[in-house]
Amino acid sequence: xSMITARSVRPSGEGGRRAFAFxxxxxYVATGGLAIIFLAPMVWTTVSSFSPQAGSRQTDGWGFGNxxxxxxxxxxxxxxxxxxxxxxxxxxLFTLTCSFFGGYAFARFSFFGKNVLFxxxxxxxxxxxxxxxxxxxxILNFFGLQDTxxxxxxxxxxxxxPFATYMMRIAFExxxxxxxxxxxxxxxxxxxxxIRVMLPAVKPALITVGLFAFLAAWNDFIAPLILLNSADKxxxxxxxxxGRQQVMGVVDYGFTQAGVVVLAVxxxxxxxxxxxxxxxxxxxxxxxx
Amino acid sequence: MSTxxxxxxxxxxxxxxxxxxxxxxxxxxxxxxxxxxPTAVLVLLLFLVPIILVFKMSASNWxxxxxxxxxxxxxxxxxxxxxxxxxxxxxxxxxxTVLATVLLLGLGLGMAMLVQRATKWNSFLRTSxxxxxxxxxxxxxxxxxxxxxxxxxxxxxxxxxxxxxxDFSFLGTSNxxxxxxxxxxxxxxxxxxxxxxxxGLQRIPADAYEAxxxxxxxxxxxxxxxxxxxxxxxxxxxxxxxxTGSLLAxxxxxxxxxxxxxxxxxxxVIYDLAFTKQNLGYAAALSVIVLxxxxxxxxxxxxxxxxxxx
Numbered sequence: 001x002s003m004i005t006a007r008s009v010r011p012s013g014e015g016g017r018r019a020f021a022f023x024x025x026x027x028y029v030a031t032g033g034l035a036i037i038f039l040a041p042m043v044w045t046t047v048s049s050f051s052p053q054a055g056s057r058q059t060d061g062w063g064f065g066n067x068x069x070x071x072x073x074x075x076x077x078x079x080x081x082x083x084x085x086x087x088x089x090x091x092x093l094f095t096l097t098c099s100f101f102g103g104y105a106f107a108r109f110s111f112f113g114k115n116v117l118f119x120x121x122x123x124x125x126x127x128x129x130x131x132x133x134x135x136x137x138x139i140l141n142f143f144g145l146q147d148t149x150x151x152x153x154x155x156x157x158x159x160x161x162p163f164a165t166y167m168m169r170i171a172f173e174x175x176x177x178x179x180x181x182x183x184x185x186x187x188x189x190x191x192x193x194x195i196r197v198m199l200p201a202v203k204p205a206l207i208t209v210g211l212f213a214f215l216a217a218w219n220d221f222i223a224p225l226i227l228l229n230s231a232d233k234x235x236x237x238x239x240x241x242x243g244r245q246q247v248m249g250v251v252d253y254g255f256t257q258a259g260v261v262v263l264a265v266x267x268x269x270x271x272x273x274x275x276x277x278x279x280x281x282x283x284x285x286x287x288x289x
Numbered sequence: 290m291s292t293x294x295x296x297x298x299x300x301x302x303x304x305x306x307x308x309x310x311x312x313x314x315x316x317x318x319x320x321x322x323x324x325x326x327p328t329a330v331l332v333l334l335l336f337l338v339p340i341i342l343v344f345k346m347s348a349s350n351w352x353x354x355x356x357x358x359x360x361x362x363x364x365x366x367x368x369x370x371x372x373x374x375x376x377x378x379x380x381x382x383x384x385x386t387v388l389a390t391v392l393l394l395g396l397g398l399g400m401a402m403l404v405q406r407a408t409k410w411n412s413f414l415r416t417s418x419x420x421x422x423x424x425x426x427x428x429x430x431x432x433x434x435x436x437x438x439x440x441x442x443x444x445x446x447x448x449x450x451x452x453x454x455x456d457f458s459f460l461g462t463s464n465x466x467x468x469x470x471x472x473x474x475x476x477x478x479x480x481x482x483x484x485x486x487x488x489g490l491q492r493i494p495a496d497a498y499e500a501x502x503x504x505x506x507x508x509x510x511x512x513x514x515x516x517x518x519x520x521x522x523x524x525x526x527x528x529x530x531x532x533t534g535s536l537l538a539x540x541x542x543x544x545x546x547x548x549x550x551x552x553x554x555x556x557x558v559i560y561d562l563a564f565t566k567q568n569l570g571y572a573a574a575l576s577v578i579v580l581x582x583x584x585x586x587x588x589x590x591x592x593x594x595x596x597x598x599x
Contacts, residue, residue: 035417102328109321131576135342219425271423
């Protein structure tokens with residue numbers, strides 16, 4: 001890879017032989033320490049969520065007390081988990097559908113208003129979240145989607161469109177035309193060619209787009225805060241935020257930590273499994289500067 | 290079948306059996322629009338209509354619960370600015386933006402240079418730095434809310450050992466809350482900016498460095514004369530992203546302090562106008578002001594960051 005060659009000429013005196021490896025111990029200690037600083041808060045939260053602490057259900061001994069509080073909070077954690085998962089999966093589906101077909105259209109067709117539409121999609125990034133959420137609160141009412149998880153998923157999809165459409169356009173543009181033409185000569189129409197030939201070719205980009213959409217939807221805070229009202233429709237980040245203040249405004253930190261663990265586990269698992277795609281999403285020209 | 294539908298995909302002229310260029314072209318328009326329709330509908334209904342509506346709302350008397358009560362331009366604008374925390378919020382948001390941007394870009398660049406070589410140890414470091422960015426901002430804020438709590442914080446004993454006073458609290462004063470929140474943001478986002486700047490570093494051609502080494506340049510000279518100038522596009526984008534994100538900060542302050550100790554941000558004022566003061570007209574007016582300010586700031590940033598390029 002180019003970066004290896006680029007770095008090998010750096011004059012910082014790092015080009016050490018094995019014999020000098022131990023001269024780099026301070027380097028390993030310093031960078032390892034930095035890595036620990038980044039990992040420690042999550043390790044601490046996980047450990048504390050099981051540990052005894054005053055003001056939580058888990059006052060003596062280790063155990064799942066805080067998770068029991070979480071499970072029994074108002075409508076129950078399962079309801080909130082289900083809501084969050086529903087919104088996240090729906091957002092991923094909507095985002096993939098829009099950006100798969102939209103990216104194909106932008107990459108391979110010329111149609112009236114194409115460039116204007118593409119610029120409008122990108123300009124979503126330039127408009128503050130809050131500026132859109134105030135009128136969206138009214139518009140969802142108008143469509144009868146106020147206080148619904150589907151309405152929330154549609155709004156979250158809209159916020160994903162700039163990144164997703166851009167990524168998919170680039171992915172389609174990098175597929176050689178010959179592959180597609182071969183399928184067309186064989187008698188497939190453009191839709192069949194798209195599904196049979198193009199879908200496998202752009203799969204890595206779809207995974208990246210889907211991962212970003214999932215993380216954004218699962219974790220979003222201000223959109224559900226503004227768009228959802230009913231206690232049984234809350235998504236997990238809101239439920240944990242509301243639930244940390246228990247009786248008389250006393251804060252239950254054990255509950256908070258258990259909530260953070262439940263919120264974080266799916267994200268970190270997905271991130272570790274798909275890390276390559278996450279990093280490639282940046283490398284593949286999505287951020288050309 | 291193949292002759293009528295296939296020209297929809299390939300360029301006219303090269304298409305197998307493209308005997309009617311005019312018809313082909315019309316088909317291409319039509320098919321392109323069919324594929325782009327879901328995107329177009331979503332953008333129209335959930336982006337363009339809201340933008341038009343926010344301008345109308347900013348010029349209307351629009352209580353949260355009673356809906357549109359007719360035009361009242363420009364009454365909402367002074368009302369929005371008269372919010373008791375408005376100017377404090379503007380000042381606080383600016384302070385926070387400068388602090389967060391300087392720290393995030395500085396650390397992000399340092400980390401990017403640290404881990405850019407592809408080694409096993411570096412890929413472990415990258416993963417460690419990036420894991421916090423998989424967490425949501427709200428989750429990260431809740432995590433630090435517990436980490437900063439007077440009861441359960443493991444950090445307070447350490448700080449006391451270093452001689453910090455007994456009654457220090459992470460979120461107790463405006464400055465403490467500002468720094469504590471910035472630490473949370475740096476923890477959550479440093480890996481993200483590292484990644485952006487790493488991509489930029491890897492685009493710098495190897496011969497640029499080689500030439501400098503042959504000319505006998507020092508490490509510092511190479512950094513200031515080669516790395517930084519060639520990294521400008523990535524640095525510019527990282528700056529725009531970071532400034533925009535910080536100016537619109539909400540989740541972290543809503544969760545950590547709820548605006549106490551003078552930590553109201555501008556977006557918190559919008560939220561307060563809409564749902565505490567229950568007036569969407571005021572909130573829309575401030576949203577329009579923020580939109581305008583953000584466009585001006587971003588145009589200025591892009592101009593400044595680009596002009597030095599030439």
